[in-house]
Amino acid sequence: MKIAQLLLTWYEDFKRDLPWRRNKDPYRIWVSEIMLQQTRVEAVKPYFDRWMERFPDLKSLAEAEEEEVVRYWQGLGYYSRARNLLQGVREVNQSYGGQVPQTKEEVIGLAGVGDYTAGAILSIAYNKKEPAIDGNVLRVFSRLFCVEEDISSPAAKKNIKQLVADEMSEEQPGDFNQALMDLGSSICIPKTPRCALCPLADCCYAKRNGKEGQLPVKKKKAPPKAVRLIAGVIRQGEFYLLHQRPNKGLLAGMWEFPTVEIKEDGDPMDIFRQGIHKKTGQVIELERLLLQCTHIFSHRQWDISFHYCIVAPDRIVPNDEGLKWVNRRDWEKLSFAGPHRKMEKYLAEKNSQEIWQAFE
DNA sequence: AAGGCGGGGTC
DNA sequence: GACCCAGCCTT
DSSP states (O other): OOHHHHHHHHHHHHOOOOGGGSOOOHHHHHHHHHHTTTSOHHHHHHHHHHHHHHOOSHHHHHTSOHHHHHHTTTTSSOTHHHHHHHHHHHHHHHHSTTOOOOSHHHHHTSTTOOHHHHHHHHHHHHOOOOOOOOHHHHHHHHHHTTOOSBTTSHHHHHHHHHHHHHHOOSSOHHHHHHHHHHHHHHTSOSSSOOGGGOTTGGGOHHHHTTOTTTOSBOOOOOOOEEEEEEEEEEEETTEEEEEEOOSSSTTTTOEESOEEEOOSSSOHHHHHHHHHHHHHSSOOOGGGEEEEEEEEEEOSSEEEEEEEEEEOOSOOOOOSTTEEEEEGGGGGGSOBOHHHHHHHHHHHHHHHHHHHTTTO
16 A cells, blocks of 8 residues: 555544644645744644734734734744744735745745745645644655665755655545644654554564664754853832843844853952843842852753843943833733743742732 | 754653 | 754855
């Protein structure tokens, strides 16, 4: 029996009930695919539902402010996805009359839409016969056909894309692509595949050769870099000093408590004072240090040791571009960088009274 | 071809 | 603690 038929039969019985599978609205498919880039289904679900409540259709998103759009992405990571999605949606709204285009060249030309996402949108929303090669499909097919190349290499992706194209269902390309992803996430999983439950076990070359546990081959990632940071929770009355990160790079455009990197050895507080001094032009009285706490954040790329200093300086005049005094009540309008979001919640729980009481 | 870009779940 | 996830963009 053909792979496509076995797969689709299995999919009919075991497909997941997901919010973005309720209908074939291209806009909804598009949003879901962007959110799902490098992000697990369970993490996306609540974000997708909130998103559709606020931006139910393409036009409502196209007319929204970027600041609000990014706020709805806060905590999901890879924030350029939100900005690219907004840009792409505005493009469709203006250049395509609000209708998501139906050709590969047009869709892939939209901001934030690459080869995979274009294939997913076209196959799922319009039932076009386009492959959608993601991590799941690479893993499944590297096993099915015993592809021993490093699947992160463009050459391997090209080869597997051809194999997928050869096996694709003519009538249900969208279901075929989604079935592959469901299979990859529940059966053909990274470490020890559950071959006993797999509808394709009989036609899997890796299993036939006893190599299902060794595939796919994937090059190792570089180890994370260690970084020491120190951040200041700096208050004057009801206002806190916050910093908006630059528009490019890590956590682009997100807000944070003013942060200084500790590069050399020495007293962290001393380095903090000097660094903040450069940003503010004013000296912080360290005698007014209220609380110091340390968080460790592990990350794929960064191993961050984070010191927080809660201080109450005499007088600070911001002279750094992104520095701004923000009323505590206005925080909900800002998008905080990950670690600082947790600190913000911590402050909200402790509430100002307990923390600042010693000073008043 | 390589590296940057988040955050969280799983084993 | 290592690994990985419905990838894309820049250099």
